[in-house]
Amino acid sequence: MNHPFTDFTKKQDHLVCIDSDGCAIDSMDIKHIRCFGPCMVKEWNLQTYEKEILKRWNEINLYSMTRGINRFKGLAKALKEIDSRYTQIEDVDTLVQWAEETDELSNAALQKAIASTDSSILKKALNWSEAVNEAIKQIPREDINPFAHVRESIEILHKTCDIAIVSSANYEAVKEEWTRFGLLEHVDVLLAQNAGSKKSCIEKLLTCGYKKENVLMTGDAPGDMDAAKGNGVFYYPILVSGESGSWAGILNAVERMKEGTFGGAFQEELIQTFVENLMK
Structure with a gap:
């Protein structure tokens, strides 16, 4: 995982991209x-x-x-x-x-x-x-840990989806944290600050052969949403101060993506809730 994209090949039909700081890791x-x-x-x-x-x-x-x-x-x-x-x-x-x-x-x-x-x-x-x-x-x-439901959710998702970390944080810091928490073994590619913007990272991942409707970006910030929208892929928000609840719902959301019922009203409702939560 030392160089972005070098060792990565598509294995599954579905791809879940996950931001790190403030999304998966409470840091x-x-x-x-x-x-x-x-x-x-x-x-x-x-x-x-x-x-x-x-x-x-x-x-x-x-x-x-x-x-x-x-x-x-x-x-x-x-x-x-x-x-x-x-x-x-x-x-x-x-x-x-x-x-x-x-x-x-x-x-x-x-x-x-x-x-x-x-x-x-x-x-x-x-x-x-x-x-x-x-x-x-x-x-x-000991001050930094994953949010509740992160570890088991990623482990389950990785059985049927490719998993990419898409983060704008420092590469070494992300790698160290995900390794320490036993999460990196369920990740196929680590894309951090040195790999380019989140939008360009998702764009490059799509060239590996995924259909856009089979790709989901998970994040806690508007930049994550914009990176997803900019590539025409789905966005699943992790709500600030409600992270554990968001992670508890991600498996259901990915099932909806697989069934083809994520787009439309469900996606719009998720985004509306996300924006309102940040505008409080």
């Missing part, structure tokens, strides 16, 4: 609250406005329709707001532009941009991202 809130936000405050010396800034960081990344946004897009959005509301962020527009225009949102892509521009804010963004990765490694293992 998203912990990582943002303990690592992403505080590391930004430290890197840009924002302690004066820490309480307001951290609250807004969590709104952007966890509790709104931008939940699950890529870390660099989230950083650019947060720093742009901080620049206009609280204190000047030097050269913030360079970061905003890079986050909008780059083909790949990763540390490696950022390093290439720094090599060609020598931009100070891009260097700070890389420092922040590396500090976040280091902080995540320091989270006690």
